[in-house]
Amino acid sequence: MLTLTDFLFEKFPETSPRDFYRDLFPSGFLERKGEYETGKYCAIAIQITKTKAKRYSVTDDLTVIDDLTACDDFCVLSPISYAGKSQKQSNARFMYALTIDLDDIRYDENGYPIGLQDLWYKMTDILKTSAAPYFSLPVPTYIVSSGHGLHLYYMFTKPIPLYKNVIEQLSKLRHELIRKIWNDDVTELWNNRQYESVTQSFRMVGTITKTGTRVRAFNTGGKVTLDYLNSFVAPEHRVTTFTYESTLSLEEAKEKYPDWYTKRIVEKRPRGTWTCKRDLYDWWKRRLSDVQEGHRYFAIMSLAIYARKSGISRDELEHDAYALIDFMEEKTSRENNHFTRADVTKALEAYNAEYQTFPRKDIEKLTGITIPPNKRNYRKQKEHMKYLNGLRKMRRDVLGEDEYKNNRRPFNSGIKKNIVQRWRADNPDGRKIDCERETGLSRPTVLKWWDVQ
Incomplete structure (x- = not known):
């Protein structure tokens, strides 16, 4: 060869x-x-x-x-x-x-x-x-x-x-x-x-x-x-121009946009960004089961971006990321293309405020994972939140649902156990990764209940 x-x-x-x-x-x-x-x-x-x-x-x-x-x-x-x-x-x-x-x-x-x-x-x-x-x-x-x-x-x-x-x-x-x-x-x-x-x-x-x-x-x-x-x-x-997009000088910008000038030029703050709940971070961890061999580094990099955006601590991010090494290594199909601790260490550099505005479409391209846009049905933010609060109130008062029960847990442990056991019964030769993909359960959940009778 x-x-x-x-x-x-x-x-x-x-x-x-x-x-x-x-x-x-x-x-x-x-x-x-x-x-x-x-x-x-x-x-x-x-x-x-x-x-x-x-x-x-x-x-x-x-x-x-x-x-x-x-x-x-x-x-x-x-x-x-x-x-x-x-x-x-x-x-x-x-x-x-x-x-x-x-x-x-x-x-x-x-x-x-x-x-x-x-x-x-x-x-x-x-x-x-x-x-x-x-x-x-x-x-x-x-x-x-x-x-x-x-x-x-x-x-x-x-x-x-x-x-x-x-x-x-x-x-x-x-x-x-x-x-x-x-x-x-x-x-x-x-x-x-x-x-x-x-x-x-x-x-x-x-x-x-x-x-x-x-x-x-x-x-x-x-x-x-x-x-x-x-x-x-x-x-x-093609690259067609080497000039700044804005034609305003800093002095003109200072006069026209005083708040922006104070924050970005005087105080040197980073660009403003949306801060999300941890649901986004947890959702991305579940999606990592879909990542393919050539996109593993970027999937961890995106995990770091979403951790920063969701207010997840650096310690929690590192614990989660390094715990994924063995899982990512299972996807290796080419000789000497192993996924290592060094790959994770480098990817975690994206835990940086500058990456919080990293575009959704770019993350899709880098990771090969489709990310559906967050739809509000064309309502503005305040209108959308008012709609959601009304929906919660209706579900609580009319349907009798407890919105705080099993918070962030769509299934209790017993149901998750049954899902894994039922899938294994239907797929006796199935792999853990297939169970994750077909049931939507997370890797830790599948591992937890895989050998439990």
Whole structure:
């Protein structure tokens, strides 16, 4: 069997980790160690051990790169520079490369990576055919082999300033490129594409992979411009402007929106968000039984988002998340694609106020789980609450229901026990995961009553 690394090694020159990151962050673009420089920022590398995640500021000297590539821990880095040591999207300042993750490359019956060969064909040879406008793909600056997957790095000739409206446009562009690159000739997961955040971190070149080898980078092309990437997608998916959406200056905004100016500029509060009951968090935990192998990391990340949004403590979140490792590991079908404690530790970084407004549609794309919108039948919030209170009163006074009995428990324990036992009787060879999906019960409930007679 020819590995992805072997295929790339035969065709392209390999680049050392330091040279790769020097190309990504050219000399003079990042802040120098111990010096504040206006308009310059640091990249952020994260080292994940068995017990914690440690952040490092990557400065112009790149010494952190040398240190991390010499260790045997899971290490990630985003091709982004940030203000401060937090990877909040609001702190992102410049993008040095648009990067796309590509998993589960197709192999033929002889163990040849036919998917990688087809990918390169669509990036080069297909340009000579009449089908080029429809099927051709942009040539990346580097293809990085991360073990069983690839990272395509499109390094920019000049870093892209990450204003909010630019991030939104880059997300659309990247989404469309992923749709084209993750096709059925290239990957077995073409119908289950993974659309991560545009500021996603990636396993560092030179660090350890899940298979115990090292991540390796191969130079496949030159640096690119946004115009070049735009030429491969339809106009509605292109990045067209680099200006702020608002035309107001801060002084004009201060005069026109004094409350907003005081909260966001003077007091530096985060954007306002809805705070939900814990029902949302508990509902998402139940939905985790539907998550598929390629979406496990994002499912835990979303659990962290909903925990923050629902006022769940960090301790409770960590207890729940780490308890899910074995359950998520049961879904592993590919060799060396295990779900580990390091995956959970990294995903829990989303327990952050900045993620509270993470869009529902984006969570659907990342996790592969459908999230129905909260419907109010077009009533405003106050009208909707008035309607619900009236409904509760009617059920209490007319139907005699006790709304506080079994609060947050749709079934008592005896009923849940009977449901599990009845399902097992009807499905003697059934699996726990099938029982969860068909009954709607949670994983802990099924485990609790699985062997009870």
